[in-house]
Amino acid sequence: MDNLFQTSLFAGVTVSLVAYLLGMLLKKKFKLAILNPLLISIVLTIIVLVVADVDYDTYNKGASYLSWFLTPATVCLAIPLYEQWTLLKKNIAAVALGLTAGVITSLVTVLVLSVLMGLSHEDYVTLLPKSITTAIGMGVSEELGGYVTITVAVIVVTGVLGNILGEFVCKIFRITEPISKGLALGASSHAIGTAKAIEIGEIEGAMSSLAIAVAGILTVVFASVFANFY
Structure with missing residues (x-):
């Protein structure tokens, strides 16, 4: 074989x-x-x-x-976003604040758990980009001195868990607003979560597609700052 x-x-x-x-x-x-x-x-x-x-x-x-096919597949996610462009402009403030809150929450969670579990600095920065798409996360991990291969595995696991549990979590906390659900899935579980968002609805898919790009950019900026905290 x-x-x-x-x-x-x-x-x-x-x-x-x-x-x-x-x-x-x-x-x-x-x-x-x-x-x-x-x-x-x-x-x-x-x-x-x-x-x-x-x-x-x-x-x-x-x-x-x-x-x-990773890059062209990611680019194609802009299509549902374009179709919901008017809706995005009407809610731009909520979208910006929501994504910023989502990214910071992810980074703070990694920081707290790393301190509690006594992880090394290399382990810590390896986990920081867990919620963004692989193409960006690999670069962030390498730049910060993390283990890139482990980062890839963590990103995949995060995405799969978001895909499986995302809709269930929204039901528990009674989150019914399509924009909120889409942003949450995209910001927390990148492209794999976006696949689930697209299944739920067009608006959810469009907002989740937006969240992938914006959350990725914000994570690049904030991760370099959080890397100095531990």
């Missing part, structure tokens, strides 16, 4: 896509939040690599092609 991954340019891509397809089928059949397609694909891919004794570098030679 290891030879197959080394000789085939598309073995990694194939495994990733098949795993994600199985995740989608499971989600469609059982309709359970825990059966998130991304989470299922991660678990299945890891199982395949462990059973086949394939190291990550070998797998990534073929799977890296998927990364090429």
Whole structure:
């Protein structure tokens, strides 16, 4: 099996896509939040690599092609935002304050938990960009001296949890305003949360798309400041 991954340019891509397809089928059949397609694909891919004794570098030679679509996929999120541009202009103050509050809350949470758990400075800055999209988070982590690979894993886990629990949390706290729900999902769980927001509604999806970009920029600014606190 290891030879197959080394000789085939598309073995990694194939495994990733098949795993994600199985995740989608499971989600469609059982309709359970825990059966998130991304989470299922991660678990299945890891199982395949462990059973086949394939190291990550070998797998990534073929799977890296998927990364090429990360940037254009993120850019496409601007479409629902454009469609709700009038609504955005009417609520610009609330949007700005809400996203700023969301970013600061995320950073403060990481700071408090890092102090309580006695993490090192490197561990701390690794976790700071947990709630922003991978493309930005990797750069922030590297700039601050964190462990980039762990940052990527934390970002994915944060997104999956937001996708699974976001709507449930909104119901608990009786958050029904579409703009608020979209901003919350985008600011806390980036693109993966935005996928859930789009499922909920057009306004939620548009606001969540906006939150990805703005929260990313704000995190770049504030993370450099928070990095000096611990």
